Amino acid sequence: MTTHLIESLGNLSDPLCYQEPINIVGENKEILLNELRIMWVIRKAEEKIAEQIISGAIKCPCHLGIGQEAAAVGVSAYLTPNDKVFGAHRSHSHFLALGGTLDSLFAEVLGKVTGCSKGMGGSMHLFDPSIGFHGSVPIVGGSVPIATGAGLAAKLSKKGEVAVSYFGDGAIEEGAVQESLNLASVMKLPVIFVCENNLFSSHLHIELRQPANTTARFAQANLIEHAVIDGNDVVTVRKTAQRAIEHARAGKGPFFIEAVTYRWRGHVGPSEDTDVGVKRGAELSVWRKRDPLSRLALALIQSNMLTEKTHTDIQEEVDSQIKEAWQNALNAPYPELSAILETVYAK
Amino acid sequence: MTTHLIESLGNLSDPLCYQEPINIVGENKEILLNELRIMWVIRKAEEKIAEQIISGAIKCPCHLGIGQEAAAVGVSAYLTPNDKVFGAHRSHSHFLALGGTLDSLFAEVLGKVTGCSKGMGGSMHLFDPSIGFHGSVPIVGGSVPIATGAGLAAKLSKKGEVAVSYFGDGAIEEGAVQESLNLASVMKLPVIFVCENNLFSSHLHIELRQPANTTARFAQANLIEHAVIDGNDVVTVRKTAQRAIEHARAGKGPFFIEAVTYRWRGHVGPSEDTDVGVKRGAELSVWRKRDPLSRLALALIQSNMLTEKTHTDIQEEVDSQIKEAWQNALNAPYPELSAILETVYAK
């Protein structure tokens, strides 16, 4: 096999491209409508969080993934609760896409004991093994070796489970991630590496941090099967993830998905960072047109699978779910003070 | 530019290949004879060290590079004392090839104050800025970021200096090295990365540690100019290094040389490790035939640039140098006890 080195994202990084409705030919309507609904849940949950940071109700640092919803939703489609998923600082979408509840997310962000991490984690430390979400942490790259180890566990226990490691284009610059790619490859571990390449690490564009704007180069160097895709097209993501998961479940080793996307909000918090990010101000408005939600919704409408009315209904239903969950979270109690010392060691 | 990913060393890792005399057509006789002589100095110095470990005179751990002499000699040809060279645990050859003295090497290995590190370093910590050798350290991969920083210094001072970083095929598995490759590439630093791929890290063959037996994959992934060569052919190494150094001096960024070679002795100490290394027992005797010294000597003899007699003379001259240097080192004093505390901070 001769592989050509991928040295550029090409059109995938050009915000003027991939703005049209996504291709849903042959796709199942219920699945698509469900994906649309989950993406709305994620979008609106994060908008709620943005609003509540501004209002002062939320104090903890929140990294919003608005604009990046399709990646998590597509990746989660073929995962089961026995699979082991790990995230990072920007993981609300990963958590919700797997079925994490709004109640437990909002409560966690507010530091309430009903939160998914019992109020001990906040936005950057989410955890719910019942849905297969085994933890997100904000040390960049920190969870990638851990996810790799979940892959090792899966390999040892021979039940066909897979591990999923979400990280960003910045994380690939960490040695921890590079070592993990080699380890997963040489040990043929069932790990799906999902790099959400949103072109930025904090304020810095990838071109200022790396010699090329694609990260799949490292999958190639480590002889890991890979795909570089439009991360804002939920169907493409889902199909790619299916391939990746089947590959891993079959014992063929890791798979690397580079999902190209863009975040609409700033690195942390609700602002847009257009004054901060090098290159960002000019691009953002164009990138907004590569919206994973409206591109799916429009495709559904054009194929008569969705009416404007139903679309509005979905959004209103989500709005009321969010409202209720937010209220529940507000009403929930804070952790006992003793939790600080009681959670340090196992009982 | 489309680059094909190098997924295998091919013949370069087959010890049955590259056994013939090296190609010296058009080469300068004096240069070649000098290279032959330096390789003998390195070989015999390390054999002396091996002998003196067995005798009990040397206590400190020594990693011998017997069989790998050509890489250092070839790389050093176009370097000046203003360039900044960094090594690792197996750096006797790097030190001697730049002109480090036998006296200061032997004394260092014996822990004497006349050693190149004043007896504070031993075999694994060599230092002589007067020849451009700025330090070797045994934390695997540890000096690679440091050499990268010497490249940054060279870039800032704009005098056309280059940095050289020697490391092994094991070191490429360290995150520190991976991060350095990206940093050097994106900042276009004048760093020559020299990976002496001897196929082993301690007892483990590269095929048990990485999905492919070539490390230049990582140069490719980082868009670094590179060459994969027979590291036991001093002329090829020298010509490649010339290209690399010119590239770096011209401000075109880093260069990665993968010099394929093999060590004849064990990972540490004088034994051959044939009972220890996975795969090693069978290969070693064949690899001995890809000897960098005899392949050059034979080429010189076949081209009438060298007679058996002169060759013997060279070796005898080296023998007596070694004998004298060893005696000097034995006679030298140990450091003052106060050196322990006096070297911790600058005065």
Place this chain on the structure above:
Amino acid sequence: MQNNKTLNYADGILQAFTYLLENHKEVFVFGQGLWSPWYVGSTMKDLDKKFGVERVIDSPVSEVAVTGAAIGASVCGYRPIVVHPRVDFMILAIDQIVSQAAKWSSMFGGQVHPAVTIRGIVNRGGEQGAQHSQALHAWFAHVPGLRVVMPATARDARDLLIASVLCDDPVLYIDDRWLYEWEEEDPGIQLLNLSEVGPHVLKNGNDITIVAASFSTKLAMDAAKTLEEEGISVEVVDLRVINPIHWDVILESVQKTGRLLAVDGGWQSCGLAGEIIAGVMEHVPLAVMKASPKRLTLTNAPAPTSKVLEEIYYTQPSQIISAVKEMIGSKVHV
């Protein structure tokens, strides 16, 4: 800025960077967030614009390579300042700091000194949680070969940063965001020789010695003020440089007061406060002591996020006040 009557800590740091970049061409700055006001507050505002992106270099998310590269540049004659926006991120580079920078002088017989300054910021509170709140200065103070600087005051924030960078040894300079607004009068830049800088008495007193560093010094000063009003005279010794520690001022103070409270913003076990107690108790005669020494440190747990928990997790001046009263009130344990 130089002529202001008062100076705050953040401006002190900014002045130091400005002074260094203006006056020393071998100084450059390297780290994450330097081309954007990211994590470092106003302490590095517009340095990139003033001194150029060649000398104020933003970096990939590669703590090991960036730190190591600065060390490499330092052994080639530069005086780089590496910036880690959090101590938590800095520990990814710990091998380069501790096994490389701290050891090169010794390993090579004193022939080379990595004159690198590594700035790590303690940045906590605000529900940031366990991985974004660490203060691990005790680790670095454990290691011979490193100098570890923890300024408490605005002048020290500035003058000790300058001294760190001009010192030939590898220096870890740790500042705390909770101090950025702390002000004091400013007589202007003082050039100090870092190896001569030791603890100093920030406030005189007779009844008890509180030894602290960085933000804990501010807590101690706040507590001392309240205690003074209640007639208890506290001497506050600000450590400034926590490795190597110059003991004289500390020992003299405890000799005088007979009581020692060590306050530290790091964890207790094998921490800085314990070091102070051990060093004092080894050298101040037992008979001088009027009370058992005591330490106040961080709660022995990772940092929580929830604000209700943060409030009890971090030491408050009120705890210092109670501890002092207990030590003064109590007789010597007999």
Place this chain on the structure above:
Amino acid sequence: MQNNKTLNYADGILQAFTYLLENHKEVFVFGQGLWSPWYVGSTMKDLDKKFGVERVIDSPVSEVAVTGAAIGASVCGYRPIVVHPRVDFMILAIDQIVSQAAKWSSMFGGQVHPAVTIRGIVNRGGEQGAQHSQALHAWFAHVPGLRVVMPATARDARDLLIASVLCDDPVLYIDDRWLYEWEEEDPGIQLLNLSEVGPHVLKNGNDITIVAASFSTKLAMDAAKTLEEEGISVEVVDLRVINPIHWDVILESVQKTGRLLAVDGGWQSCGLAGEIIAGVMEHVPLAVMKASPKRLTLTNAPAPTSKVLEEIYYTQPSQIISAVKEMIGSKVHV
């Protein structure tokens, strides 16, 4: 092996690995050098052959990924043992140990416990030099969330390794090559609950308490033997678990003897010996103390290579003997 009358430290470790791999299918071993007797002496001999390369896994030179992967496997129900042939190499993985393993339980509200054991070997002397000689246990003892085990005796080497692996918390298990030949009588494997294991009195005495761990405990025992012959009765308290420390046995012993010498093979500043002094002096009434406490630690410098320097760099029993005599001889400082 189980029925031997005596056991040495290296065999103790090997027995523990064997016991764990035989009896607990969720145990596996991961690290460098496991398919060859590399650095680990006889402590892991032929485990790969006995239990297969699927469970005794040799690894690339990737400390971060390997350690992190073990943590990952541990949160999925396994009980991995990571092996770092030197503490110096282990520190490359410190972020995974300290910011991940130590914090996951706390950060996630106690819902998950990384039951990983990380073995780091102190392997020094033999002119290996500054980067191959470090003993950084004080760093790890500083961190809540980690349990840190430092066995001194052969039985503890075995029983505490088993207890470490069966404990649900992340454990750092640090053994010292200089102890591998140390023997003692062996009553067979004892299953212990690690959270209940604390310091114990290894030798009774009345005149002074020496507190130590790991190889320093052996030094203390050697010194105590000589001192006993000279009529000085030394109590040796072996710490065994240095984080979290159970203080009772230590405090009781010093209460009894009135004198404390802390001996440690790590550096002094912010080290383990200072922690012992601080913890004791906070709690044992001043009036009980018959002499100022003292500590003997590593020379405050990176390890030299030259054997003439190594000889004075490491603490010798003779230094303990002199220190004890000075403390006993001297009156209380008044």
